[in-house]
Amino acid sequence: MSRKDPLLVAVEGVDGAGKTTLIRGLETVLRPLRGTRPARVCVEIFRAIAEPDDTVLHQAVIPGPVRRLAHLIELSAQLRYRTGPDGRPDLLFDRWIQSSEVHCGPYGEQHRPWLEHMEDLLPRPDPLLWLRVPPALAYERMVARGDRRTRAFTPAALRAHLVEQADGYEKIMAQADNVVELDGTQSRERLLDQAASAIEAVAARAGGAAGAHGAATAPNVLQGPWDVPHGP
Numbered sequence: 001m002s003r004k005d006p007l008l009v010a011v012e013g014v015d016g017a018g019k020t021t022l023i024r025g026l027e028t029v030l031r032p033l034r035g036t037r038p039a040r041v042c043v044e045i046f047r048a049i050a051e052p053d054d055t056v057l058h059q060a061v062i063p064g065p066v067r068r069l070a071h072l073i074e075l076s077a078q079l080r081y082r083t084g085p086d087g088r089p090d091l092l093f094d095r096w097i098q099s100s101e102v103h104c105g106p107y108g109e110q111h112r113p114w115l116e117h118m119e120d121l122l123p124r125p126d127p128l129l130w131l132r133v134p135p136a137l138a139y140e141r142m143v144a145r146g147d148r149r150t151r152a153f154t155p156a157a158l159r160a161h162l163v164e165q166a167d168g169y170e171k172i173m174a175q176a177d178n179v180v181e182l183d184g185t186q187s188r189e190r191l192l193d194q195a196a197s198a199i200e201a202v203a204a205r206a207g208g209a210a211g212a213h214g215a216a217t218a219p220n221v222l223q224g225p226w227d228v229p230h231g232p
Contacts, residue, residue: 006090006091007030007090007091007126007199007202007203007206008090008091008093008123008124008125008126009026009030009090009091009092009093009125009126009127009128009129009199010092010093010094010095010096010125010128010129011023011026011092011093011094011095011129011131011195012095012096012098012099012128012129012130012131012169012173013130013131013132013133013169013184014133014135014138014162014165014166014169015138015142015147015149015161015162015165016133016137016138016139016140016141016142016147016162017131017132017133017138017184018131018133018141018184018188018191019094019095019131020094021188022129022131022182022188022191022192022195023037023092023094025188025192025195026092026192026195026196026199027092029192029196029199030090030092030199036090036091036092037091037092037093037094038078038091038093039078040074040094041074042067042070042071042073042074043058046058046062046067046070049061049062050062054148054151054152055151055152056152057148057149057152059103060152064103064104064105064106065104065105065106065107065108067100067103067104068100068101068104068105068107068115069107069115071097071100071104072097072100072115072118072119075093075096075097075122076118076122078091079091079122079123093125096125096128097119097122098128098169098172098173098176101168101172102165102168102169102172103165124177124178125178126177126178126202127178127179127180127198127199127202128173128176128177128178128179128180129180129182129195129198130169130173130179130180130181130182131182131184131191132181132182132183132184133184133185134166134185135159135162135163135165135166136159137184137185138162138166139155139158139159139162142158180195180198182194182195
């Protein structure tokens with residue numbers, strides 16, 4: 001793959017869909033392209049504050065609007081400052097703003113218009129990989145790996161939670177840009193090949209645009225208010 005503009009890739013899907021496994025594979029694929037996964041500091045802070053043991057989830061303690069605001073700030077900051085010696089790296093996000101909406105709900109009414117405007121200013125991942133799996137399969141995977149949420153929820157409550165998540169993603173992803181749907185029930189190898197092919201297609205398209213017009217115009221190019229020079 002040959003191109004100079006960075007890729008912004010995000011992986012979405014319900015808990016237990018296989019996002020982390022796919023991202024680890026993509027990090028290997030993207031390594032020659034400076035692939036990197038930004039930190040999720042807010043989640044670590046919330047866990048330290050609100051999770052005394054693995055039977056309590058911070059989502060049950062920290063209000064949804066607060067978590068969604070924190071994630072928005074974290075996304076904006078990392079897109080603005082995450083640079084390397086060769087310029088901006090390729091970014092591979094575990095979840096994007098769609099997950100914030102599904103997991104956190106709406107912003108508080110007082111600042112909702114402005115915060116939604118801030119979301120609109122974010123670049124759009126291209127591709128936005130959507131791992132689709134049946135809630136029942138997601139539940140089985142979480143039980144098999146001993147996911148901590150299996151200790152925080154009763155089996156019936158966790159199944160209902162995953163069904164609710166899946167319904168939320170169906171609605172929200174239908175409105176998202178650059179979505180590539182992936183069948184999360186297939187083997188890891190086939191899933192990785194499918195995801196890597198989607199990324200290669202975007203890279204090739206961006207490279208073609210750069211060759212034809214002198215500059216890539218793909219929607220995932222990291223340009224936005226963070227590119228405006230800032231004072232000290």
